[in-house]
Each structure stands twice: as C-alpha cells, then as structure tokens.
Amino acid sequence: KMTERWGEMVMIIIILVLFNNNVIGTRKEENDGKIVENIDIIKNNNTPYTTPTILSRLKWVKSDEFLDQIMKEAKPVILENTPAHNWPAMSKWNPQYLAEISKKEIGVKVHNQPKFSVGCCPLTPMNMFRFWSIAEKNPSVSGKYIYFSADVTLLEDQVVRDIKHRFIPSSKSGDDIIRNIWMGSAGATTPLHYDPFENFFVQIYGRKRFYLFPPTEFRNLHLFPKTHPKHRQVQVNINKINQTGTFPHLHKTTGIEVELGPGEVLYLPPSWFHQVESISPSISVNTWFNNPFVETMDEAWQINLPINGEVEKEEIGSIIRMYITKLIDNIYGSGKTHLFIEKMLSSKYTPLYGDMVTADILAHVEDINDPHLLVHMKEQEEIDATTFIHNADLNRHMYCKYDVVEARKIINKYRGLSKIMKNSLKVTEELFSSAPSPLRNMHLEEFVEDMIGQTVGDSN
Numbered sequence: 001k002m003t004e005r006w007g008e009m010v011m012i013i014i015i016l017v018l019f020n021n022n023v024i025g026t027r028k029e030e031n032d033g034k035i036v037e038n039i040d041i042i043k044n045n046n047t048p049y050t051t052p053t054i055l056s057r058l059k060w061v062k063s064d065e066f067l068d069q070i071m072k073e074a075k076p077v078i079l080e081n082t083p084a085h086n087w088p089a090m091s092k093w094n095p096q097y098l099a100e101i102s103k104k105e106i107g108v109k110v111h112n113q114p115k116f117s118v119g120c121c122p123l124t125p126m127n128m129f130r131f132w133s134i135a136e137k138n139p140s141v142s143g144k145y146i147y148f149s150a151d152v153t154l155l156e157d158q159v160v161r162d163i164k165h166r167f168i169p170s171s172k173s174g175d176d177i178i179r180n181i182w183m184g185s186a187g188a189t190t191p192l193h194y195d196p197f198e199n200f201f202v203q204i205y206g207r208k209r210f211y212l213f214p215p216t217e218f219r220n221l222h223l224f225p226k227t228h229p230k231h232r233q234v235q236v237n238i239n240k241i242n243q244t245g246t247f248p249h250l251h252k253t254t255g256i257e258v259e260l261g262p263g264e265v266l267y268l269p270p271s272w273f274h275q276v277e278s279i280s281p282s283i284s285v286n287t288w289f290n291n292p293f294v295e296t297m298d299e300a301w302q303i304n305l306p307i308n309g310e311v312e313k314e315e316i317g318s319i320i321r322m323y324i325t326k327l328i329d330n331i332y333g334s335g336k337t338h339l340f341i342e343k344m345l346s347s348k349y350t351p352l353y354g355d356m357v358t359a360d361i362l363a364h365v366e367d368i369n370d371p372h373l374l375v376h377m378k379e380q381e382e383i384d385a386t387t388f389i390h391n392a393d394l395n396r397h398m399y400c401k402y403d404v405v406e407a408r409k410i411i412n413k414y415r416g417l418s419k420i421m422k423n424s425l426k427v428t429e430e431l432f433s434s435a436p437s438p439l440r441n442m443h444l445e446e447f448v449e450d451m452i453g454q455t456v457g458d459s460n
Contacts, residue, residue, distance in 0.1 A: 024133070047238045050211045053256035064169045070267055071291075072200060074436070076212055076258070079265040083165035084202045090263060092162060093204050093283055098183075101158050102128040107371070108148040114187040114277075116147045119229045119365035119373045129222045135185040135281050147184040152285060155181065155348070166263070167200035167287045178288040184278045192221065192275040193233040197288035199268040204271075206282030210266065211238060212319040213255040213273040215438040219347040220253040223274060226449035227458040228352075228361055235351055238275060246351050270294055270438055293435040297443045300431045301425050303360035310414060318407035320455045322446055323425060330429050331444070344445055358460050380458070403441075 046242055058070070060082040070077060084090065107123030108117050134146045152160055159181075168177060178197070192211065213221060236247050244251050259279070260266055268274060270291040305323070307316055328337040353359040354431040365373060411418045432444050 009043040023143075024213075038273045041114040044114075047255075048241045049238045049250070049253055050213075050255040051358055053254070053258060055258050062446075064171070067169050071269070072177055076256075076269065076272065077267050078258075078260070079200075079267060082167070082265045084163075084265055085263055087163050087165070087204075089162035089204050095136055095205075095281065098159070098283070099127075099129040099132050101157050104155060104202060105129075105281055106131065106148060108146055110134070111145050112143055115189045115191050116145075117191045117233060117366075118376065119367055119370045121367050122369040123371055130427075131183070132281075135183065137185070139185055139187050145188050146184050146246040147188045147190075149180055149182045152179045152181040157413065163202075163285050165309075167202075172289050176289045180286050180288070182276075182282070182286070184280075184282055186278055186280050186282075188282075189277040191277065192236070192238055192273050194218075194271045194273050195232070195288065196270050196291065196294045197290050198270055198290075199266075199288055201260070201266045202284060202286065202287040203262055203264050203266075203287075204283045205262060207262075208260045208284065209277045209279055210258045210260065210268075211255055211275040211277075212258065212268075215273070215442055217247055217253045217255070217270040217273065218442045219343055220249040222247045222249065222347050222351050225348045225361075226351065226446040227380055227453045229365055231376065231446075234273065235348075235361050249347060253442075271442060273298070284434040292438075293439050294443065296431055296434050297440070297447075300428045300447055302427055304383070305421065305424060311417075315410045317455050318410055318419075320451055322407040322411070323450055326425055327428060328444075328448070330425070331433060331440075340448075344448070361458055362443060376455060399410065 055076060055078055057080050059076045060066075060079050062083075105125050105127055107125055109121050111121050113120075114257050117300050130149060131146060132146070134142070134144055137144070139145045152163065163179075166177060166179065192213070194215070221234040222236050223232075223234055236243055238255070255273070271294070302333045305320075307319065311319070327333065328340050332340065367373075411421060431448070432440050433445070
C-alpha cells in the first residue's frame, strides 16, 4: 500500500509540474488589463529539431499602438477576434467557390515531391477548376503535389473584395504592402526560409503547420550563400536526422511547431525562419510590409564606393578587403573579422562546396526556368550592376594580393579616396548598428558576401 501511495503522489506531482510549466492544459494571465491566453498546441513532433510549443494568443485591439507593440516584441503570436473573422472569404472561400468565380489562367507548380523549393519546377498554366481537381486528391495516391502563390490582385476583383482588412499600421503606404494568396494540396510544403518583411498570415480554409526558428539560428541552420538562388532558404532538411556530418552546427538549434486553423492569424516577425506545410488542402492569404530596421540596413547596398577607372584592377580587392575588415571590427570589436569570415564559411560555403575555389552557383537547382529562381537572378544582377564596384575583369587572386598595411598605402595614393571611404564606412556602420543584433548579424553577413562577390566574382 505504501508503494501504491508513493506512486500516486509521484503522478500528482508530475501533473502539477506539467500544468505549472504549461505542458498540458491552458492558462490565462492578466496583462495590462487585457486577458492574454496561452493555449497549448500539443501535436506529434514531425521533425527532430522542433518541439510543440505554447504560443501566446492575443485578443485583437484596433489601434496602431497594438500593432506597434506586437512588432516591437518581435515574437510570433496568434491573434484572435481579428477583422479577418468578418471577411466574406471566411464563409465563402472553398475550392468550389474559387473555381466558380475565378476563371483566369494561373501559373502553378506541380511536383512529385511535397517540398517546393526555389528552382524545383517551372510554372504550369491552368485554371482554378483544374487546380482544385488536382489539389483535392490524395497526393500519396495521385503522386502529384500542387502549389500556387501570387499577389492576390492578379486574381479577379471579387477575390480581392472578399479580404478587406490588411493588418497594417496607418503610417504604411500602399507601395510598402504586398498581399499574397497561398493555395496547395495536402502535404504541399515551402521549405525552411526567411522573409525580410513583417508578416500577418491569415488561414482561411484547411489547416497548416508552421516550423519556426528565430533569426539568431541563421548559422546553425546553414543558409545558402547570398549569391545562390536559394539564398533565403536553408541547406538543411529539418525533417531528417543524422545530418551533423555535413551540417556541424545543426545540433545546436531548436525550433517550435505550431498549427493554424481557419480564422486564425499568425504574426511572424521579419527574418524568422519558417517551413509551412499544408495538413489538408489549404487556402491562406498574408500581408507583407517593410520593417524599418531592415529598410535602414538595405540603404547600405546603395552606398557606392568611390572606386573608378583611376584605381588599378589589382588594387581593388585590397581596398575592399580593408573596408570589410574595418566595418566588422568597428561593429564587433578589434580583431573579430577573421572569426566572422570563418563562421560564415563553415555555415554557408563548406557544407555546399567543400574546399572548391570556384563553384557553380546554380548547384542544387533542379529547374533553371523556375520563376522564383529567375527573379533572384535578376535581383542579383541589379546588385552587381549598381552596388559598390563593377566586377568586370576581376578575378579571385586580387582579393589577397596585398596585406592591410599595403592597402592603406594604396588608398592614400589616390587623392581624396581615404576621406571618402572613411565617411562611407561611418555611414554603413551606423546603418547596421541601428538594428537589433539578431537582424543585424544576418544581414551584415549578406552585405559582406555581396561585397566580396563584387570583388572576386560570385562564382569565386
């Protein structure tokens, strides 16, 4: 009997601990006079690197202050009783309705695998009726996964009228706002990636599962290099185990797993990594708009360095090298550049390219006609054409030809170059230093990659 009593007491203690730690049950907290519900979302763990989590739920308040506070805290949260509850789309949108009112031909992706990564496949034209005739079938039987995403304004006006409220502060103008529609079959998945925008994601039909990681995990998740077409995606597959041989930092990371159902709104801060899986045939919309910190850092790409025809080609690499060293040391402390570059290489480049000196930046791309791939290549070409210096006729040997002492002499050789570069360096440093460290670290690394790519060529 004593043994049984002890067993009962142990079970009671375990249950109390689980309740107090929010592993089971629900709880409510008072927060500045408002009720904030923290509701447990306990699901089967589908990846070895995420854990089912308790995600805060906030009652919607119609005010800029409410939105500003959410964005200031920069943590994912589910919003309840939002204006989306009153959208006509919430009661009307389903496959049959969209197939009936939307007659335009759309470009969709059809794949024999659930993950739709950048470069996976070209667009296939079809109407909405054909799309849903495929999407509603079980992919494990049909062998087809299907996925569509686009600016919602590309569809009929009626579709746009069905989703009125945009989840944006009144200060935001129309130019800052992108609204997308996302549709897919059960299992259709966008692989783990980040977007640099504020994101309010509204689930309308079906259910989706999100795997989320904060920006601080960018090195542990092994992003693709900046000049690679998949540069905002990660190299790791979070659904697989035993990858530490290729990805040595992966074991350090832990993400969270959340499900979203009809009527729920997920706020996702900029640069949070997310993999999104349709649990069932699904329809969602979201609103993107610019984050002020990211916008400020983006200005660094517009600061052209005063390197022109006067500077000899073999000297350019040394000047850029010195500029990068000064920038990183000024932000992180003297002597930190070498460690910064080593971490960048071990996280992004070594897993993908090993010790190759020159590599194909289209490695791991299945279809070069994928429109998402073409958009990235166009953006990178614009960066190469307008930012920093023009890399024509440069080669990989130029970057390391001179040491820092000799680089200083080179800069001083050209009248006015030293002063202009100091001013440029100061402005660039201020732009990155203004951002919170999780955002700054990731975007500064991409800035450095672009500068090096400008100097030695993206393939080097």
